[in-house]
Amino acid sequence: MVAENLLKIKRPNIFWTSCATHTLNLMLQGIGNQPRFKGLIEKAKAFTIFIYAHHETLALMRKHTKKRDIVRPGVTRFATSFLTLQSLMDKKSELRCMVACDDWTACKHSKSAKGKVAYNTVLSASFWNGVTLCLKVFAPLFKELRLVDGDKKPSMGFLYGELLKAKEDIKEAFKHQEANYRPIIEIIDDKARGRLDSPLHLATYLLNPYYFYKDEDIQYDQVVMEGFFLCVEKFFPDDLETQSVVTNEELLMYKSKGGGFGRALAQLGFAKNDDRKIINKKRRAQELGVDVLLGNEASRAQGWIVDGGDEEDDSDITSEMEGEASGVDSGLRKSFRNVEVRELHDEDFVSDEDTEEEG
Structure with a gap:
């Protein structure tokens, strides 16, 4: 914004525009914080965190999904939420079969309070209806986010x-x-x-x-x-x-x-x-089917696999935008976490609950 004010004086015929990716993320943050969607996302997180917290439930999930993870890391926290909700919806039938099988009933973790909540969530018609609506609302904005962040045209x-x-x-x-x-x-x-x-x-x-x-x-x-x-x-x-x-x-x-x-x-x-050839900059990226929203860092998905593992507060993007408006570098980056980063395929991971029960 400071640069914009300088340009108005020295280069009056130049337009200054905000970062579209940043603005779209700000929109997604605001919509995601609406009560209708915030509660739904928290329910979905509680389910995935429970699954990834124990070797037994994790192995059971991967058995039913043919070794496909339900959490999909994105390049931002909002991308992770969207991609993971999509993943859950794609595997809805498999997850329902999982909680209805004998192995789930025999699993000691399924009898815990969190296990019962996870069971009810997967079998809840209102939960899946909410996921469907959430994806319909978020999808158009994520489509635009792919457009502006993809550098294909x-x-x-x-x-x-x-x-x-x-x-x-x-x-x-x-x-x-x-x-x-x-x-x-x-x-x-x-x-x-x-x-x-x-x-x-x-x-x-x-x-x-x-x-x-x-x-x-x-x-x-x-x-x-x-x-x-x-x-x-x-x-x-x-x-x-x-x-x-x-x-x-x-x-x-x-x-x-x-x-x-x-x-x-x-x-x-x-x-x-x-992507017409006359304006396509990265044809190869399209041919490889690259999704610009997908990330390869498990740290982006900690909020979905570890309790208390969100890598940034909801206020981070808003504060950063306020910093831009005032011309001051907010200095906000990823916040320090009190939890150790968990890799999606970290087979040596042992949850706190496992340690206590085994002890």
């Missing part, structure tokens, strides 16, 4: 449009019941304001054929057009002739698909939002 022209689509998908997830989706939309709008809806974002949205040629009514959106005109004025200050050419000639050619925009090959490229 320039993402500026898609940020505003995908955010609009994400909000529509979230409304649909709540069956357009305003009382249910309004708090979520308010969080998105609040975090996006001034960060993902600047004149530059609006102008690139208008000038992205993927959106405009599907919905030409965009040109009648007063907010979008105002953003475009502000961009033109900022890029060409004190040059009314160029401003006139851009707004009265070039923009009209774009709207009417004149010149190169009318070619069949160009229109074919506008048909879908994919």
Whole structure:
């Protein structure tokens, strides 16, 4: 923000935008802290922590899932939550079979208070309905997070449009019941304001054929057009002739698909939002099926496998953003933990409960 203020003075025709990845994580944090989702995530964590706390339950889970872990580390805590909820949903049938089998009944840990809670969680229809809703709400924002954090193609022209689509998908997830989706939309709008809806974002949205040629009514959106005109004025200050050419000639050619925009090959490229060769920077990454949300550090998933193992407080990202706004480096990094980092495949791990019982 300090740099932005300096640029306004020395480089008045340059736009400064916030980090989209950071802003989207801030949105996810706010939504994840909503009572409807926070309680659900804590229930899911309690289940996975119980499974990973004992060799017997861990072996039983891996037997039923064909040695596939239910916890999937992400590049951030929010990515870990989303990926793990997806993993749980994918293995719903296997997990239900696990708690219904004789081996589970015979396991001493299943008779504990936490074991009974884990059993009830997996067999609870309301829990799985909650996971389904949570994934539907989070998925559109994680899709955008993949877009901006993947470096596969320039993402500026898609940020505003995908955010609009994400909000529509979230409304649909709540069956357009305003009382249910309004708090979520308010969080998105609040975090996006001034960060993902600047004149530059609006102008690139208008000038992205993927959106405009599907919905030409965009040109009648007063907010979008105002953003475009502000961009033109900022890029060409004190040059009314160029401003006139851009707004009265070039923009009209774009709207009417004149010149190169009318070619069949160009229109074919506008048909879908994919990694076209002309803008793809890392084709190889796509070919390998790399998911930018996946991480390989077990420390990112400690909150899901060790009780009290969250690597950062919920306030970390908010505090960091406040530090940016004040121009002060908050210095926040991963907080020190009172628990030892547990690897997902650490077969030598012995939980505190195991030690006490065996003793």
